[in-house]
Amino acid sequence: MIGRLAVQKEYQHLGLGSYLLKIIVGKALEMSKTVGIRLVVLTAYHENINWYGKRGFEMCVEKHLKISKTEYRKRPFMYLDLKQLSGEIE
Secondary structure (H helix, E strand, C coil): ECCCCCCHHHHHHHCCHHHHHHHHHHHHHHEEECCCCCCCEEEHHHHHHHHEEEECCEECCCCCCCCHHHHHHHHEEEEEEHHHHCCCCC
């Protein structure tokens, strides 16, 4: 689970967020070879959903989560299935 991923305003749009996310996902892939990791999960601010979507994250279906609809609407859960990456991230 990614707790928080942010880039300070003056450093945004330089690819730093994508770079950090690639490192995080790469570490998760590496760890998944020895422990049971299948998904990278996060809660996204609404304004960042498209950004994560462009990087392979998908929305969790609300009915499968054990949280209230109000909480889900505040910050929806998104996930990246490591099994589907099949070597895309080194």
